[in-house]
Amino acid sequence: MDGSAPVFLAQESWAGRIYSSGWGHAAGGAYDVTAPADGSLVGSVGNGNTADVARAAAAAAAAQPQWEATAPAERARILNATADILEANGEELIPWIIRESGSIYPKAAIEIEHSAGFLRAAAAAAMEETRRVVTSLDGRDEEVIRVAHGVVGVISPFNFPLILSVRAIAAALATGNAVVHKPDPRTPISGGIIIARIFEEAGLPRDLLHIIPGGAEAGTALCQDPNIAMVSFTGSPGVGAKVGELCGRNLKKVQLELGGKNALIIQDDADLALAAANAAWGTWLHQGQICMATGLILAPAAMADALAAELATKAGRLPVGNPATEQCALGPLISDGQVALVKAIVDDAVAKGAKLLAGGAPTGRMFPATVLSGVKPGMRAFEEEIFGPVAVIVAYDNDDHAIELANMSEFGLAAGIIAKDTTRARKLGMRLRVGHLHINDQTVMASPNAPFGGRGKSGNGSRISGPAIWEEFTQWVWITSRPDAVMYPF
Ligand code: NAD
Numbered sequence: 001m002d003g004s005a006p007v008f009l010a011q012e013s014w015a016g017r018i019y020s021s022g023w024g025h026a027a028g029g030a031y032d033v034t035a036p037a038d039g040s041l042v043g044s045v046g047n048g049n050t051a052d053v054a055r056a057a058a059a060a061a062a063a064q065p066q067w068e069a070t071a072p073a074e075r076a077r078i079l080n081a082t083a084d085i086l087e088a089n090g091e092e093l094i095p096w097i098i099r100e101s102g103s104i105y106p107k108a109a110i111e112i113e114h115s116a117g118f119l120r121a122a123a124a125a126a127m128e129e130t131r132r133v134v135t136s137l138d139g140r141d142e143e144v145i146r147v148a149h150g151v152v153g154v155i156s157p158f159n160f161p162l163i164l165s166v167r168a169i170a171a172a173l174a175t176g177n178a179v180v181h182k183p184d185p186r187t188p189i190s191g192g193i194i195i196a197r198i199f200e201e202a203g204l205p206r207d208l209l210h211i212i213p214g215g216a217e218a219g220t221a222l223c224q225d226p227n228i229a230m231v232s233f234t235g236s237p238g239v240g241a242k243v244g245e246l247c248g249r250n251l252k253k254v255q256l257e258l259g260g261k262n263a264l265i266i267q268d269d270a271d272l273a274l275a276a277a278n279a280a281w282g283t284w285l286h287q288g289q290i291c292m293a294t295g296l297i298l299a300p301a302a303m304a305d306a307l308a309a310e311l312a313t314k315a316g317r318l319p320v321g322n323p324a325t326e327q328c329a330l331g332p333l334i335s336d337g338q339v340a341l342v343k344a345i346v347d348d349a350v351a352k353g354a355k356l357l358a359g360g361a362p363t364g365r366m367f368p369a370t371v372l373s374g375v376k377p378g379m380r381a382f383e384e385e386i387f388g389p390v391a392v393i394v395a396y397d398n399d400d401h402a403i404e405l406a407n408m409s410e411f412g413l414a415a416g417i418i419a420k421d422t423t424r425a426r427k428l429g430m431r432l433r434v435g436h437l438h439i440n441d442q443t444v445m446a447s448p449n450a451p452f453g454g455r456g457k458s459g460n461g462s463r464i465s466g467p468a469i470w471e472e473f474t475q476w477v478w479i480t481s482r483p484d485a486v487m488y489p490f
Helices: 050-069 072-088 090-101 105-126 161-174 189-202 216-224 237-249 272-288 301-316 336-351 399-406 422-429 468-473
Strands: 030-034 041-046 131-133 141-148 151-155 178-182 209-211 230-234 253-257 262-266 294-300 355-358 370-373 390-396 414-418 436-439 474-481
Touching: 041 090, 041 189, 050 141, 050 151, 050 178, 050 209, 050 216, 072 090, 072 105, 072 161, 072 189, 090 105, 090 161, 090 189, 105 161, 105 468, 151 161, 151 216, 161 178, 161 189, 161 230, 161 468, 178 216, 189 209, 216 237, 230 237, 230 468, 237 253, 262 272, 262 399, 272 294, 272 301, 272 390, 272 414, 294 301, 294 399, 301 355, 301 370, 301 390, 336 355, 336 370, 336 390, 390 399, 399 422, 414 422, 422 436, 468 474
Parallel strands: 151 178, 151 230, 178 209, 230 253, 262 294, 262 414, 294 390, 370 390, 414 436
Antiparallel strands: 030 041, 131 141, 141 474, 355 370
């Protein structure tokens, strides 16, 4: 004993492995995870394939009925314990999130804090009433009760790997389901190994949670496996459509949380400095790699140039670098492909007449805070989800024009309105086709108590968190009872 504290994420237990009926080797082998900032090795994890998913789903299906029969207070106790364990080990875990996903420290700390919040909210949900009496038309005793689907497959993306995995896993377990989870292959430690470890420490019974890093093969297997009843997917609209199609073909419930092109409307009575600060945070946090990132900044024509200038000044003050080794405000983009995509979108806007006021030129994976003004419909920067640090400023003529521009998007996740007159702002906001509306705030916001999700191409009308925990992760059973059976005419 050297007296040093035990290491929570000690690699001996998980390196090269998946978490499925304990830590073991995957039929699909193992692979190395590298840091997006410098390509250095972060760790090695098991690489799940179809056979691994099949084995996990069968084990989960066998374990699930006993979990559903477990007292809600016990399910809540375990979920609350995972939140405590996560927070207690936060300082050890944050550097893993920083390296693996290219996050700055505050974003990684938010992942720990919010994930603990989602776990506690799920624990509280586990204690909610699940029965309702139904008015009978012919003198029976009638009730409806909520029951778990069985095994839920969870598929999550790279950008907020811990939160976006935890929010679905916690909801599924709270409501009595078992889970087979596939994190993004680029972030399996933050989006998978950490979660396995907290549930392992909290004493979740064996086989209720399987963490299987892997790529499209494992994801496809989740959508096809007969032991999986529901898939909760968070990711891009392209992959979401494939997941929805496969789940439809296999008659599985599917929840799709997809992308966004979120408008921040600055009203003509807004304070310029406040508007710029909100636009900057909503656009550049985590390099814009957030589904709720501010994707369009709609400013009154008379204010647009001043706002653009203010944002360009801010952009120049935000250092971009490797958050594991330097003080910086922006880290790397997740991949070379993403850098090329963002650059192509910026170049397209400039070629079509937009003004590049800051940034625009990446160095390797480092893409500086970028400002485009004079953006118009017909430019890719106006139409596409960029998933990069680009402030897209669009001038509008009047309130109707602002709504028309915002609602042109096929997406409908979040919107923000910055204004002094909040009554007018709310009235305007109710004309937006979105799932989240924030008056006097930017677009990046989530709460464990609020149903999260969007309209149009942002999903399939499903929601996650808050009241959506029971709505999405369980289904009704109708039970009728008479004191004595009656004679029927046949
Ligand atoms: P992605 O769709 O490429 O990947 C998401 C997940 O799907 C990963 O785990 C990936 O391995 C898996 N996958 C890939 N191909 C698959 C297949 N054929 N079958 C099953 N699974 C498959 O998404 P991304 O590029 O990593 O993430 C960015 C996207 O996610 C953006 O569009 C963003 O807006 C969206 N997103 C949405 C939310 C939300 O809550 N609405 C949150 C974060 C990110």
